Amino acid sequence: MSKPIDEIDRRILKALVANGRLTNAELAKAVGLSASPCWQRVKRLEEKGVISGYTAVLNHEALGVGETVMVEVSLDQHETGVLEAFGKAMADFPEVLEVHLMAGDHDFHVKIVADGTRGVEEFLRERLFKIAGLRHSKSSFSLRCLKRVSSYVPG
Secondary structure: OOOOHHHHHHHHHHHHOOOOOOOOOHHHHHHOOOOHHHHHHHHHHHHHHOOOOOOOOOOOOOOOOEEEEEEEEEOOEEEEEHHHHHHHHHHOOOOEEEEEOOOOOOOOEEEEEEEEHHHHHHHHHHHHHHHEEEEEEEEOOEEEEEEEEOOOOOO
């Protein structure tokens, strides 16, 4: 098993979660390292898959897709191939932000963004409801996001 992350790694990760655009020099200063060891640690974290990528956080409302909807989905069948096919179909839709295979009352939890209730209706009718094997779906509209983070650094 590979060496777990230490406190310096945690500080690096927390700083990058807070601001993924930090230069290596800024990051090194923030975590109390010189630039070269900081860069080596970041590269090691990337190679180990602890850091899986960097991204921009977008304001969906400013982009005209301010409605966030959580859709619970139940399928008719639960064979591996059916579950994988549904998950892939959802992942291929650009307005789908997250797809989770669930344990419990429903099979999938899908988070989408849309342009108002008409955009949600269009997604449901033109995309979701056309997927074979769908038994039931239930949509819940987000009134307001109270917390949004992309990652958690344990410890």
